Amino acid sequence: MLIMTNATNKTGINFALQVLSNEWQPRLLFWLGFRPFDETELQQLLPNATDTTIEHNLTCLQKLGIMNPIKDDDHKWTLTDAGASLRDLMFSLCIWGRHQIDDEEDRIPDEIVEPEKQASMKELVAYGKTLDKYFH
Template identity: 30%
Template sequence: MPEMTGSYGQFCPVAMAAEVFCTRWTPLVLRELLCGSRRFNDLRRGVPRMSPTLLSKRLKELAKAGVIETRKASDGVIEYHLTPAGEELRDVVMTLGFWGQHWVETQHALEKLDPSLLMWDMRRHLDPEPLPPSRCTVQFLFPDQPPARQRYWLVIDGGDVDVCSTDPGFEVDLYVTCPLRIMTAIWMGIATVRAEVRAGRLELDGNPDLASSMQHWLGLSPFARERQRTGQAA
């Protein structure tokens, strides 16, 4: 594997792997690739606070290290795909996430919230199976956020799911209103839809079938399973 900048100068598998994996932002870029993001703009949506210049640099470093490869899609856009070496990092990334879910103090972590990133994650893991085959539009309102970051729409049309930060113009089937902290806690498996509705912190208005099945179609964070397994969910 090619030598990367910031070498530890040690012939040790841990040191050599850390030179590839532990540079700033790299684990999050790998998380995005493992979650299915392939194009530069999709990767940017998953790491919105990472500059495009730094993202481009990290992608080049990962390609040089043999972790990813570039391919040209049918429309001519460059895509980034994990190599077998990159795919083998899946367990490393998941284990790191499970460790963080189990050991990092959750209430402090909930102060670091980003509604656009939450909605992007929810879009990727939403399960359309419990939803009707016709198009469904769900509006999320986070009243505690600045006006430009309060409203988001999930549009589910068959197996396709899209997230919009501006009104897509479709009739809304379900309105979801709650503080961003509450929706993040539900997404992370710290709380449940039923408990938050019962406590009056989450309001669901619209199609009753969509409302009653929200816990099922929401598609929680893959790391929520760890909290549920250890009995920490509300």
């Protein structure tokens, strides 16, 4: 859970970094900004996270106003407008950071392209492996 108790740390950047430094919240943020998912689908997309871990982090994102507290008409989770904005910033930051790493290692950076919105779960699970170099 994100708790900021030290008044000197209450800055916008520190708040954002606390959300982004969590192991699972950036991944959930990415996927829920891609399209709505239910818990079973999120478990497939995050195979190393337990059901409890996913549930806990979904609750945290709800409390932060990043994820809607109520599922959509298809019983799937979605981001709030603030969550969608954070997702866009986070993904840009991930790409920028990866390019810096590749530049330091004299490699040509890969171009990352998101899959189609209607991609199958099998395709998205495979794409999740591509994301690992941006989120690890």
